[in-house]
Amino acid sequence: MSTPTVAAPTVVIGAGPTGLAAAAHLIARGQNTLVLEAGPSAGTAVREWSHVRLFSPWAEIIDPAAEKLLAPTGWVRPDETTCPTGGEWAEQYLQPLADTLGDRVRYGTRVLGVSRSGRDRVVDSDREKVLFTVRLAAADGREERLTARAVIDASGTWTTPAPLGGDGLPALGEGAAGDRITYRVPDLTNPAVRDRYAGKRIAVVGSGASAFTALSGLANLATTAPGTHTSWILRRGIGDSTFGGGEADQLPARGALGARAKAAVEEGRVDAVTGFRTTAVETVDGQLVLVGEDGRRLDPVDHVVVLTGFRPDLSHLSEVRLGLDERLQAPVGLAPLIDPNIHSCGTVYPHGAQELAHPEKDLYLAGMKSYGRAPTFLAMTGYEQVRSIAAALAGDREAAGRVELTLPETGVCGGSGLFDEPDAARSAADGGCCSAPTDDPATGVTAPAASSGC
Incomplete structure (x- = not known):
């Protein structure tokens, strides 16, 4: 008799708001899911600006699928009209959500590289038929590899702020000071x-x-x-x-x-x-x-x-085939929708798996990471992205292409x-x-x- 095997998971990089929402949507669709977080807790980047108050109220920063996971645990939804600080967002929503996901979230795990099993970015042969390989390092420095059927990179841009230099390069003397x-x-x-x-x-x-x-x-x-x-x-x-x-x-x-x-x-x-x-x-x-x-x-x-501003760190994606806009470093299907020379958050058409697709099948950048250098991202946009991506990975193309988001307008970008x-x-x-x-x-x-x- 053959021994049953568990399907390779969809690996989500980052246990921030978008990454955890992605896991919630994938689980709702019965998908095996694993979240890899470099930090010691959920929302590590958010906690670094824990003193900062969001301009969005609780009603707009709680993902619907995540709330369904939290409801049976006795979690109490905060007053939806108030705007939390980053610390409150992490402690009252992100960490409880990660705790609900249990061992589907691995902390202290930094992704070093993503590729196709046995194939670098040059090799075409049977590329879409093989699993992804994810190389990672634990907090103690121990390295390992795991396989994944799909990869959603929701690691954000927090770790790569733009420099002082007006030409996009560090100013002379910036490092010394x-x-x-x-x-x-x-x-x-x-x-x-x-x-x-x-x-x-x-x-x-x-x-x-x-x-x-x-x-x-x-x-x-x-x-x-x-x-x-x-x-x-x-x-x-x-x-x-x-x-x-x-x-x-x-x-x-x-x-x-x-x-x-x-x-x-x-x-x-x-x-x-x-x-x-x-x-x-x-x-x-x-x-x-x-x-x-x-x-x-x-x-x-x-x-x-x-x-x-901030920039995406793409170093761990050097062996997969990305289709990125040459200016914004956002997916080519998304870039025209978020170009800050033209659009504000309120004029960005809600988008999902189709606009976020890359030449590498079943690989997605989501959340702030997907916006590259564009500064106009909202949490609810990320939640809509991963709802659509989860539907696409589950084979529900109709749901993946459906628009389920209306964005507030006005402001400046x-x-x-x-x-x-x-x-x-x-x-x-x-x-x-x-x-x-x-x-x-x-x-x-x-x-x-x-x-x-x-």
Whole structure:
């Protein structure tokens, strides 16, 4: 008699919001599933901005399939009208969901590479008939391989922030000044971090939600810590759409922060420097001087907060065949829908397996990872993606192609490709959702839109 074997699982990379939602949808369709998480707990990246408050309420950041898994455990759904912090999202939803999945989630497991069994990316022969090979390393350094019938990479972009340099490369001297440069929103609720910035001169570089968050928090810090001064460095000018949708935003919590940032600039609590693209960082008498491509040298600062977006890490996917847009590093079928020069979150057509497909069959990038360098991602978009992907992997093409999502509109998005135009962030419909708000001006808490996917 032959011994029954368990079908090779669909491997999901990342136990964040989209990865765990993918597992929930796959399980709902009876699919063998394994989630690999590099960190020690669910939502490791989210926990790194635990002090930041999302601009989306609970109603929009809980996946329906995940909630069905949680319901029998006695899990209590939080008040759907409130906006949680990253820490609350992780503790009250992501970790309970991962706990429900049990041994389907492996922590401390870093994916080193994905390929087809016995075939590198060059080999065509029977490629789609063989399983995937996933090479991984445990926290203790031990390496192993496992097989998978499909792979969903939902590992996000949090670990690869964009540099300070205006040309996409690190500015000269950026690495040497690393002890004075951060690529995260400072946690001003932490006394040690607060002391680091109190009474100092700080430059904040960036024009999205994360920059607004930092500006709001630092401007508030200045009211209690004399001598604190913030300069806001923008690569383009300031126009009507720079500060977001304001009161017109369909997500009320999302419109507030842009208004706060605008007030901080207009009241002189934050100085704005426009059209400045950094090429070098010089250390002068213990402070940092930013040098622009036009030769301008800004006043010395003690710290620089770089919030210029994130990029996908594709190094572990070098042996599989990806179809990526040459600019955004997003799937070619998705890129035209999310181009920040044209679209905002509210004008992105809901999409799924078809738009996310690659030349490598049954391999998908999902969540923030799928957006490449585009900054307009929302959690509910990721949930719709993995619903469709799970349906496709289960052979339900009708469900995979069905649209089950309506996105809120208004706000402001990217537009970096329009270079120096002041209103580069304005979409064709004056809509978008990359501006984000905070509920607490003392901390400037709000989700970094490009990293949190909220």
